[in-house]
Amino acid sequence: MKIKDRLSLYFTLIGSGILLAVMVSLYISVYTIVHNDFYTHLNDRANVAAQVYLKADEISPDSLTQVRNRFSKNLHGEVTRIYDDRNSAAFIKDDEQYWQEKTIKNVRRYKHLEYANQNRQVVGNYYKDNQGNFVILVSAVDQTGKRQLDSILEAMIVVFLIVTITLFLVSRWLAQSTLSPIKSVVRQMQLIKSTNLHLRVDEGKGKDEISELANNFNRLLEHLENAFELQRTYVANASHELRTPITSIIGEVELALNKERSPGETKKTLQLVLEESERLRDTISGLMELAQVDMDYTIAQQSPIRMDELLWDVQAYWVNKAGAEALQINIEHMPDDEAMLTIPANYQLLFIALNNLIGNAFKFSSQQPVKCNFYADEILIRMQIVDSGIGIPKEDLDLVFKSFYRATNSHNFVGSGIGLYVTQKIIQLFKGTLQVESVEGRGTAITIQFNRN
Template sequence: MKIKNRLSLYFTAVSSFVLLIVQVVICLTFNSFIKSDFYDHLMDRANVAAKLYLEADEISADSLNRVRESYIHSLPNEVIRLYDERNGASFIKDKNQFWTSPVIESVRKHKYLQFSEGQRQTVGIYYNDNQGNFVILVSAIDTQGNKRLNDLIGTMAILLLSVTALLFVMSRWFAQKTLEPIDKVITQMRRVRAGDLSLRVNEGNGKDEISALAHNFNQLLEHLENAFELQQTFVINASHELRTPITTMVGEIEIALNKPRTNSEYEQILRSVLNDSDRLNETISSLLELANVDMNYTQPAYKPVAIDELIWELNDYWTDKAGKGKFIVNILHLPDDQEKLQLLVNKSLLSIALNNIIGNAFKFSENKRVDCDLYADNKDIIVKITDHGVGIMPDELEKVFESFYRGTNVKGYRGNGIGLYITSKIIHLFNGTIAVDSIPGQTTTVTIKFSR
């Protein structure tokens, strides 16, 4: 069953149940009022019977006629009995006892009694007269009241059915309108294919659960797209970057074996093979790094990492590797709350990303000083890494994060063009941003920003 139909049924069932309870309360209240009113009528009949039968000798003929006129209209299935002190029926022609002695004694004991016998309602009073002490019991069936109650129940039943049908139609319409954005999201989701994960669904105004669903789905698509791109990059890099140096090395060795060479020629060939070996080693290291990133990217282990502590760990590493005074850390601002310095990330991946940037800074500046600025407040964490190297051409700033792309002014440097590509994927995985500013021949600054 679709959610919209389920919601409609749930809403209709709850509303109808509440309406049914209200109708039951109304019917019970109305029934109680009808019974109470009919008991009042029976009480009046009992008083009239007392005046008619017991006090007729104490009033004038005119008054007796008025009493009889008031008593002439009987109630439906009315029964009146007057019982003397011996519980015998008096004044009534048929002399039928009708009520048992325990009932009569109960009226005599309590002076007043009202009770129901099936549909019949009964009122009993104790009446003290100069002729003796009598018990008067009056009973009748409130056919008119029962008819009113049945009419009310019938009307309530028709109203309940009509309102239930109306509620279902209205709730179905509201549910369809409410869930319409989900239908749109589903339609957009169906367009996503494994071969093209660049599509994103519309997130709407970003204030309701549907927008949250669309946002999470877009994040999932982004992660999958990045993971597939990393896998494709690995395959392409492995097939291309490994084949080229190996082919070159094999060719050089075959040339060297074709005929005897002089020592200088062998030395030249060995140096060429050594260079190709270094290139192959660098390529294998990059592939291993890429494989590690790919493995951790799909299922990253997120843990709180203090960014300042990570920066100081990188400082120790690069000080040992590049030399003292080569990597300079500048703490520009830190928040008072140390928890504001923590990022929920995979420390290994984030270290790879920062090391790629720092490694490029030293490589393209020929081991000149590299500055690392850290700024953090209650909202943002910003890391800037600046080198004083060859820089990047203005029209190439947007391309440095593409896989296998290398700038026109760095052709003489070793590399395969996947370091910044991997770095951008990692930073985006942790919901950060990365940007590059450069003045060719002077400085290059990579800015990483994490917003809370």
């Protein structure tokens, strides 16, 4: 059964159950009122009978006439009997003893009695009179009350059926309207394949569970897209980037073996082989780093990482590698609450990302000192890595984050063009942003920012 059908059924059952309970309570109340009212009428008939037969000598003739007129107007199926001390019928003949002695004795015992016998209602009163002690029993059928109750019951059944059907139709429409965004999300999900993982599901403008579902699905798509892109990048570029330096090395060595060369030419060949080997080493290192990020990207275990402590760890690494003054950290602002320095991330991946940026800064500034400005408050954490190197041409700024892409002025430096691509993927994984500002010939500033909102 579909969710909308279940919701319609549950809503209808709950609504109908409440309505049925209300109607049953109302019917019982009306039934009680009608029966009690008829008992009052029977009690009046008993009092009138007492006045006609027992009090006739105590009231005026006019009053007696009025009482007898009232007594002559019988109720439907009315039976009235008066019994004396011997439980024998008095005043009104009763050849077949309409009421049993047990009933008469109960009236004498309790002084007043009301009960129902099938569709008849009975009232019994005990009277003390100067002529003796009498029991008056009156019985009748409340035909008018029964018709009223039957009419009310029929009306309730009709109303119940109409309301139940209306509840089902309305609840089905509400369920369909409420779940229509889910159907839209499902239709959009069906369009997403491995070849178009860049597509996203519309999250809408609400903040309900459906928007949350769409948001989490989009996050999953983002992870999958990045993982697929990393794999495609690795496969597509590894062979080309490895083949080029190896082909160059083989060609130079074959040429050196096939022809006698002077020491200067031999040295030049060896220098070329060395450069290509270093390029090959850097490419392999970059590809291994890319493979590591690819492996960890979708399964990266996140934990609270203090960004200031991570930065000090990176500085310690570069102090050992490039000297005490190589990486200069400038603390611009720190929050009062140390918890504001923490973000959920993976330590190893963030270390790789920062290391790539700082390594590039040293490389393209010919090992000149690099600055890192650190700012943190209750809203954001920002790190800006600034160098005074060759900078990036304006036309290359939008391309430097592509895999294996190298700026036009960087070909004299050893590298593979993987570092910034890997760094951007890592920063995006942890909901950060990466911005590059550069002036060719004057230096580059790369800013990492994590917003808490």
